Amino acid sequence: MRNSSDSPATPWWRDAVIYQIYIRSFADGDGDGMGDIEGIRSRLPYLRELGIDAIWITPWYVSPQADAGYDVADFRDIDPRFGTLAEAEKLIIEAHEHDIRVIPDIVPNHTSDQHEWFRAALAAGPASAERARYVFRPGRGEHGEHPPNNWVSRFGGPAWTRVTEPDGTPGEWYLHLFAPEQPDLNWDHPEVRAEFEDILRFWFDRGVDGFRIDVAHGLVKDAELPDAISSDNTRGYPDGQHPHWDRDEVHEIYRRWRAIAEEYPGERKFVAEAGADSPHRLANYVRPERLHTAFNFEFLRCRWDARELRETVESTTSTLGRVGAPSTWVLSNHDVMRHLSRYGRPQHKWEAGENYRAEGPVDLELGTRRARAAALLMLSLPGGAYVYQGEELGLPEVEDIPERFLQDPIWERTGHTERGRDGCRVPLPWSGSRPPFGFGPSETVEPWLPQPDDWAEHTVEHQRGRPGSMLELYRSALAIRREHPALGEGDLVWNDSPEGVLSFNRTPGFGCVVNLSTEPCELPDHERVLLASGELDGSALPPDTAVWLAL
Structure with missing residues (x-):
């Protein structure tokens, strides 16, 4: 699937261009205003023409959708909002017919609070086998009224919630590094490890080509649960010693996962969302017998600055090269402001674990010029690359979504002080001159997030075949990358x-x-x-x- 320099022995994933599909916002196939599997199937010809090698699909599992599907209630079935298991299996087959591989998300750090395991844990009470699968602890204080430690949720507020016990009394606290609806699993428990190994096999048996691992750096916690200097990042700690981020013990889990992937034909792959603070720490995830690739967030966080970008490229390629792993480049995803809008502002770099905060007004013309240049830079670097849906259309961040439509849990957890990530998740414009821009089969059904009225020039229909459009720039770049023996x-x-x-x-x-x-x-x-x-x-x-x- 890659350029002509590849030999049959070169795994496809070492230099693949993978397109991220945020399933809610890619394409609506059934007309309910939310993207789904049928929508993805209908747009496979578009993806083939774009020239990507694989698609990464954000969680499609059964979920109450407290965090857009990253709160999973059943890892072995498809949420009815998105389709059925049979439709997922059909998508995998059809994508392969288009020479497109399929990589779903997997969310091992936590489940939904509606998962059968967590419901059983609440019903069973303290010191039960059911609670041992999660991180339950008694509170501090005379009556257990204070959280077990000072850890903070990535979505704002404390990382602990107190439960009401089956007898109606205030009881233990459970850990959730994200929303309260996302209780953290206890990865020291053998049942947790066995369960996810079985989940991997369930989907590998259905033909998926790998997984993107959500919060890959967060699974293992210090059993003593000490207070943290910082819950945002690992600064101030020796390597691998933060109480809940990027601990060295996590790699034994991935050694086992890698062995499972290699039981299957066709070069299955993992990509880690690993919040490592340096290329050195990132390399630990992709050493031999560990994971295949990991996102390079250092590159994403770079300012539009030649020296900073060069230093990041050099440090990444040299550090990962020493462990035999390819670099993986990314400019945007569903968790950060779109890079076109970041590049159109006064530039600043933000630290690992921190949320990007926009500073100053945005100049979309400047941001567009820089985004076009950044695309050619990224796609010409050694290794693989990820394209976030809509960046090939030149979509900016939608920064003026009315507050009544905001759905990201960050908005509520921060007391309406941070708008969250909805602005980079607005449904794609496909055709037409007004919303919903061909997002679904009905022109009268509003998408789950509102689209700007002025997106007509961003549609696929408007840009396809138009010289100089962002879409044609990406299509040309990906075609050259596929054929040129120097690229990849x-x-x-x-x-x-x-x-x-x-x-x-x-x-x-x-x-x-x-x-x-x-x-x-x-x-x-x-x-x-x-x-x-x-x-x-x-x-x-x-x-x-x-x-x-x-x-």
């Missing part, structure tokens, strides 16, 4: 370049130049231009523009 895995050699300019070559015969400065720069010697993110000025590359060159 391989070498990267930096060239001397002016301040604020990134320039590198890849073998054979490929060059990339990205001008992040405020002045035009001269292009190096080349045979011809393969692709540019914007108009060139003769032999000069304008600011905030990238170019691919044949050398």
Whole structure:
């Protein structure tokens, strides 16, 4: 499925371009205003034409949807909002017929509070075998009225909720590093480990090509549950010693998962959402016999700055290369402001574990130029890449969703002080001149989140075949990447370049130049231009523009 330099022995996942489908917002097949499996099936030709290698689908399992499906009540069935298990199986078959692999999400850190295990835990009471699968503890204080420690939820507020016991009295507290509806599992319990190994096999047996692992760094907790210096990140702790993030013991779990994947034919893969604070810590997840790949959030968090981007590329490729793992590049996902809107603002980098906070007004024209250049940079780097649905359409963050429509639990958990992630999750515009822009079969059904009225120029229909559109830029870049022997895995050699300019070559015969400065720069010697993110000025590359060159 990859470029002509690949040999049969090269696993597909080492340089695949994977398209993230946020299932609620990709395409509505049944007309209820929410995306679903039927919608994905109907758009497989679009994805094939785009030129991606695989799709990652956010959770489609049975769920009360307290956190958009990341609160799973049944890992072996499909939520009726999204379809049926039979439809999921049909999607996997049809995607493979389009040469597209399928990677669902798996959520091992926690379940829904409606999961049968957690309901049984509440009914069983303290010191029960049922509660041992989760993290229940008595509270502090004379009457247990205070949480067991100071850990904070990633969604705001304390990470503990007190339960009412079966006899009606205030009782133990349970841990939830996210929403109260998402109780954390106890991964020291053998039943928890066995259950997820069986879940992996359940879906591998149905043909999925791997999994994206949610909160891969959060499964193992310090059994003593000590107070934390910080619940956002691991700063202030020796490597692997934070009480609940990125502990070294988590890797034994993934060693077993890797062995299960290798029982199946077809090179099944895992990608970890691992909140590691450095490339060194990230490399632990992708050492031999561990996971295959991990998202590179250092790259996503970079400012639009040549020196910072180069340092991140160098440190990532060298550190992961030492353990034999490919780099995996990403600009946006369903948890952060879309990069077009980040690049259109005064630039700042945010730390691992922290939420991005917009500073200053947004210049969408500037953000679009930079986003186009960033796409060519990302897709020319060694390794694999992820495209978040809608970035190929140039979608900005929707920052003015009326408050009555906001659904992200962050909005409620922070007392309406943080709007949360809904702005990057607005349903895609496919066609037409007004909402719902062909999102579903009915033009009268409103999508689950409102779309801006001025998105007509962002639709697939408007951009398809239109020279210079963002969609055609992505399609051209992915077509070249698929065919050019230098792209995908391989070498990267930096060239001397002016301040604020990134320039590198890849073998054979490929060059990339990205001008992040405020002045035009001269292009190096080349045979011809393969692709540019914007108009060139003769032999000069304008600011905030990238170019691919044949050398």
